[in-house]
Amino acid sequence: MSATNAKAAPNPLDALSVDGSGWAGDARSNALTRLRQMGLPTKRDEYWKYTDPTTLTAEDAPKAALFDAGEKQLFDDVERLKVIFVDGVFDAEASDDLSLESVEISRLADTTSADIHWAKPLYGTLETNGQDPVARPLAALNTAMATDGVLLRVTGKVSKPVSLIYRHKSETSDATLHHVIKVEDGGDITLTENGPAAARFNKVMEVDIADGASFHHVRAQGRDHERRAVTHMFARLGAESTFKSFTLTANGVLTRNECVIELTGDDAVATVAGAAVGDGVFHHDDTVFITHDAVNCESRQVFKKVLRNGAVGVFQGKILVKEGAQKTDGYQISQSLLLDDDSQFLAKPELEIYADDVACSHGSTSGAIDEDALFYLQSRGVPLKQAQDLLVLAFLAEALEEIDSEELSDALRQRLEDWLARRSAG
Amino acid sequence: MLDIKNLHVGLEEEDKQILKGVDLKIGAGEVHAIMGPNGSGKSTLSYVLSGKDGYEVTDGSAELNGEELLEMEPEERAAAGLFLAFQYPVEIPGVGNMTFLRTAVNAQRKARGEDELSAGEFLKVIRAKAKDLEIDADMLKRPVNVGFSGGEKKRNEILQMAMLEPKMCILDETDSGLDVDAMKLVSHGVNALRDAGRSFLVITHYQRLLDHIKPDVVHIMANGRIIKSGGPELALEVENNGYADLLAEVA
Numbered sequence: 001m002s003a004t005n006a007k008a009a010p011n012p013l014d015a016l017s018v019d020g021s022g023w024a025g026d027a028r029s030n031a032l033t034r035l036r037q038m039g040l041p042t043k044r045d046e047y048w049k050y051t052d053p054t055t056l057t058a059e060d061a062p063k064a065a066l067f068d069a070g071e072k073q074l075f076d077d078v079e080r081l082k083v084i085f086v087d088g089v090f091d092a093e094a095s096d097d098l099s100l101e102s103v104e105i106s107r108l109a110d111t112t113s114a115d116i117h118w119a120k121p122l123y124g125t126l127e128t129n130g131q132d133p134v135a136r137p138l139a140a141l142n143t144a145m146a147t148d149g150v151l152l153r154v155t156g157k158v159s160k161p162v163s164l165i166y167r168h169k170s171e172t173s174d175a176t177l178h179h180v181i182k183v184e185d186g187g188d189i190t191l192t193e194n195g196p197a198a199a200r201f202n203k204v205m206e207v208d209i210a211d212g213a214s215f216h217h218v219r220a221q222g223r224d225h226e227r228r229a230v231t232h233m234f235a236r237l238g239a240e241s242t243f244k245s246f247t248l249t250a251n252g253v254l255t256r257n258e259c260v261i262e263l264t265g266d267d268a269v270a271t272v273a274g275a276a277v278g279d280g281v282f283h284h285d286d287t288v289f290i291t292h293d294a295v296n297c298e299s300r301q302v303f304k305k306v307l308r309n310g311a312v313g314v315f316q317g318k319i320l321v322k323e324g325a326q327k328t329d330g331y332q333i334s335q336s337l338l339l340d341d342d343s344q345f346l347a348k349p350e351l352e353i354y355a356d357d358v359a360c361s362h363g364s365t366s367g368a369i370d371e372d373a374l375f376y377l378q379s380r381g382v383p384l385k386q387a388q389d390l391l392v393l394a395f396l397a398e399a400l401e402e403i404d405s406e407e408l409s410d411a412l413r414q415r416l417e418d419w420l421a422r423r424s425a426g
Numbered sequence: 427m428l429d430i431k432n433l434h435v436g437l438e439e440e441d442k443q444i445l446k447g448v449d450l451k452i453g454a455g456e457v458h459a460i461m462g463p464n465g466s467g468k469s470t471l472s473y474v475l476s477g478k479d480g481y482e483v484t485d486g487s488a489e490l491n492g493e494e495l496l497e498m499e500p501e502e503r504a505a506a507g508l509f510l511a512f513q514y515p516v517e518i519p520g521v522g523n524m525t526f527l528r529t530a531v532n533a534q535r536k537a538r539g540e541d542e543l544s545a546g547e548f549l550k551v552i553r554a555k556a557k558d559l560e561i562d563a564d565m566l567k568r569p570v571n572v573g574f575s576g577g578e579k580k581r582n583e584i585l586q587m588a589m590l591e592p593k594m595c596i597l598d599e600t601d602s603g604l605d606v607d608a609m610k611l612v613s614h615g616v617n618a619l620r621d622a623g624r625s626f627l628v629i630t631h632y633q634r635l636l637d638h639i640k641p642d643v644v645h646i647m648a649n650g651r652i653i654k655s656g657g658p659e660l661a662l663e664v665e666n667n668g669y670a671d672l673l674a675e676v677a
Contacts (some may be wrong), residue, residue, distance in 0.1 A: 376516040379476050380530035380586060381504035381537065390529060394520025394569075395618065 012059055013040065018144050022112040027124035029316075031143035034128070036138045047134055051256055051285040056138060056230050061174035061200030064226035071418065073165075074194045074220050075411050080163040081105075081152055086167060088175020090148050091347075103189060108149035108178060113240050118150045119180045126206040126234035131259035134289065139232040139258070141202040149403035153182040154213070160188040161218075161408070166195035168224055173198035177207045183213040183241075190405060195250075196224035200210040200245030203231045211238035211265055219257060219308075219409045220415065225281070228254040233272075239265030239294070244405045246403045247278040248412050249284055250419060256285040263290070263297040263325075273302040273402035277419065278311030278343075285314035286334075292325040301332040304399040306392050307343035318350040321358050330360035337395045338366055339388075357398035389420040427625040428452040428475075428594050433486035434473050435467075435582055444470045446650035447486070452594070453645075455622040459636055460629045461661060462647035463669045468629045469513060471647075472598045476510040477503050484590035504530075505537035507593030511583040511600050518570040523582065527552060530580045531589055555588045559615050576603030577611075595619070596627045601635040613638030633665035646672055 013036050018028040040057040041048045055062050064105050083105070084094040092108050098105040124143040130136060152162065164179070175198035183189060187210065197203070207217050219220040221229060222288035229252065249255055261270045276284045279281035290299045299406050305313035315334040369391055393416060403409040428450070444467045454547040460468050474481050475488055477500035487494045495503050512618050518526065532542040542550070556566060559581045571579050580600055587595055597616065601609055616626070616639050627637055636644070636658065644660040645652045646669070654660065654672055664672070 370516075370518075372516045373518045375478055375500060376512070376518065377526070377530070378500035379478075379504055379510055379512075380526075380590065381501050381534035382530055383501050383533060383537075384499065386529070387501075388535065390521055390526075391518070394518060397520040 008239075016144065019112070022114045023114055023117045023120040023122050024108075024112050028144050031124050031127070031140045034131065035137055035140040036356070037208045038131075038135045038140065040141075042135050047287070047316070050316070051254070051283065051349075053138070055228055055254060056202075056256070057198070061172060061198070062226075062228065063171050064199035064228070065171060065285055066168060066169070067196070067224045068139070069223050073190055074415055075163060077409065078161065078407055078411060080161040080192065082163050082165055084165045084167065084268065085095070085148065085175070085177065086199075087170050088177055088201070100158065100160070100162070101153060102187070103158045104152045104153040104155070105162065108151060109147065111151065117151070118153055118182065118297060122180050122182060122206055122208055123178070126208065126236055127232070129236070129262065130232070130234045130289075136232060136258060136260070138202060138230050139204050139234070140186065141180055142176055142202050142232070146176045146204070149178040151179070151182070151225070152181045152189070152191070152280050154181070154189045156184040156186060157188040158190070161190040161192050164193045164296065166193065166197035166201070168196040168198055168227065171199060178203070179208045180192045181215065183207070183209045183215050185212055188214040188343045190218065190408070192218045192329035192408065194220040194222070196222065196227045197229060199227060201227065201229040201231070203229070203393060205233050207233070207235040207243070209235065209237050209241040209243055212240050213238065214242040214415060215244070216404055218245045218403055218405065218412070220249075220251040220412060221247065222254060224313070225251045225253065227252050230256045231258065233257075233259045235259075235261045235270070237263045237265060237268040237270055237297075240267045241265060242268070243270040244402065244404060245272045247274040248398070248416070250278075251273065251282065252284070253281050254283045256287065258287045261290045261299065263292050263299065266295045267297065268294065269298045271300040271302070273300070273305070273399045273403050275396040275399040275416075276305040276313060277396075277416070278305065278307045278313060279423070280309040280311060282307070282311040285316070286317070287314075289316040290319050290330070292319070292328045292330065294325060296327040297325070298329040300402070301334070302399050302402050302411075303334040304396050305336040305345060306339065306395060307336055307345060308339035310342040313345045314350065315345075315347045315349070315364070317348070317362070318352065319360055319362070321353040321355050321360065323354040323356045326357040328355060328358040328360065330358070332362035334364045335395070336366045337367055337392065389417075392420060393417065427454045427456070427491060428627070429489045431487050433471075433474070433488060434484040435470060436482050436484055438482045443484075443630050444650055445474070448652060450645065450652060452625045452627060454567060454625060456643065457620070457628065457639065457641045458627040458643045458645060459661060460627065460645045460647050460652075461631065461664055466647045467650045468647055469598055472596045472629060473623050475503075475596060476500060476508060490551060500648045501533065501537070504590070504592070505534045509587050509590055509592035510650040511580075511595065511597045513599040515571050515579040515583055519572050521570050523568055523570050524552070524566045527586060527589055530586070534590060556585055558618065559588070560611060561585055576579070577605065577608035580608065580612050581615070582603055584612055588615065588619060593623065594625050594627070596629070598629045599631065601630055601632060602627070609635065610638060628642045633650055633661040636661045648673055648676060
């Protein structure tokens with residue numbers, strides 16, 4: 001029966017071909033071969049049980065109406081180096097000069113014709129590692145087909161954040177970006193990402209963090225209601241290194257953010273956190289897989305979602321502690337605040353532990369707004385809607401606290417407050 | 427100031443009448459105390475006046491300076507000048523005490539058509555008032571009531587009262603969970619707010635608190651009604667003899 005089906009619907013992967021030239025050519029060909037073996041994800045896959053990938057794998061990107069909230073650009077007050085992509089294409093004119101001390105910035109599309117590049121041993125490598133034990137076909141698709149992206153090599157402490165800004169100009173744009181970041185020993189960088197990106201956005205970021213290096217990542221996905229995105233973050237951590245990633249998501253009909261982290265050196269610390277605010281047609285999926293493969297490492301997952309009017313939140317989070325990864329400290333919390341009966345939160349926390357001297361905890365809750373707190377605020381004169389907003393912000397605060405930079409965290413908090421206030425007013 | 431007439435209140439969820447015809451009139455600048463055995467309806471009265479969900483008013487009225495309270499939202503009652511110091515102040519993780527107070531003060535000012543206080547103006551006022559109540563900077567920074575001791579929570583209630591400057595203050599068992607020193611501090615805070623234009627309704631089990639906050643009138647509540655009213659000596663009578671005699675008297 002499946003043979004008949006296969007005949008009826010020709011495999012779209014057969015038609016794909018990659019650019020096999022330049023330093024990334026082999027990695028691309030290899031990715032396409034792997035992708036053909038895996039096949040595209042379907043709703044029947046266990047890993048996609050809560051999120052329907054159909055529109056992410058469809059040949060054409062579903063149309064997404066542009067949306068202008070008429071608000072100030074996020075992080076506008078933050079001194080930073082701006083790298084701008086419009087519908088997935090680097091915009092040199094709009095971007096800042098890419099020279100900055102302690103970091104080498106180049107563009108994937110510019111360098112791929114070269115024979116060799118420092119990114120060659122990395123491009124597609126962390127993505128490939130991340131395919132085991134769970135297949136992530138859309139990441140392999142990205143490695144094979146990515147049209148642009150940045151390559152960052154960090155050699156010291158970078159004085160200001162590098163900011164990737166994704167503008168959305170076309171209602172049918174289908175963007176595939178692949179970034180490679182190598183943080184060398186002693187390197188320390190903050191990378192921000194924001195903007196709606198495209199009607200459909202497939203993004204992979206591979207981050208290799210050397211011993212003693214630090215990588216901070218703060219991202220805001222938002223505004224366009226109809227946008228779709230699937231993103232993968234693959235990070236490998238050396239000894240005594242730090243990885244911190246935070247994502248704020250608002251709006252968006254479908255977002256799947258996968259984060260795959262491998263702690264390979266002793267005493268490393270990884271934090272991945274997220275706050276999502278969904279209203280109406282909104283499906284947001286955080287899928288995290290953290291592998292502890294070294295001694296005395298710490299990992300934290302902190303995810304908060306506020307859902308209303310039928311919005312759906314998903315969390316799939318796993319901590320895998322390999323044999324010998326003693327003194328592991330793994331923490332995971334995923335919580336949702338459901339503002340009405342129509343909204344849904346689906347959580348699948350998992351622990352798999354093969355070492356005997358570890359401390360791992362996980363928790364997941366779903367709840368409504370605390371009526372006692374609401375009444376307390378009202379009894380002090382705070383109007384109902386404002387009181388609700390205050391409690392929503394309070395709920396999300398724990399995730400925002402995972403951001404190291406006060407400047408960036410304040411900017412996100414302010415953005416959240418504005419969103420909520422506007423919504424309450426409207 | 428406060429004029430409660432024939433107030434009948436039941437629970438929304440179950441068929442149970444709690445207040446069975448409460449009449450109470452408090453003039454401007456007066457301090458009234460309500461005492462009574464457990465389950466007499468004292469706390470229910472405070473909740474109904476401040477607008478908590480779950481109660482159904484079946485009869486009667488409660489006016490604050492001529493305005494019907496029972497038809498207002500809780501925040502409107504607050505803006506009209508009503509304040510309830512909670513028996514169990516609510517912990518709100520994630521909301522800083524200072525943010526909470528400033529939001530409340532400015533929401534009320536806005537509701538009354540007054541200009542909002544700037545961060546600087548607010549800070550100046552709150553620092554002085556917090557100092558009087560021995561509330562330190564750390565308590566102002568921490569999330570509302572989270573990790574506060576019983577005494578700290580009650581002091582925080584009085585600080586809110588001092589900041590909001592209400593006309594009608596209801597203190598629901600403010601003495602519960604307080605040691606002697608904390609009770610003095612809280613009472614001192616309340617007494618500092620006594621004013622010809624401000625009235626108090628002090629709900630308590632014990633006469634002790636009334637040594638510090640001296641009432642003009644004492645009411646005894648039992649089984650959903652005020653069964654006896656008198657001067658401060660009534661509280662002493664309760665302290666010495668319990669409620670049994672009084673209950674027998676009206677039975």
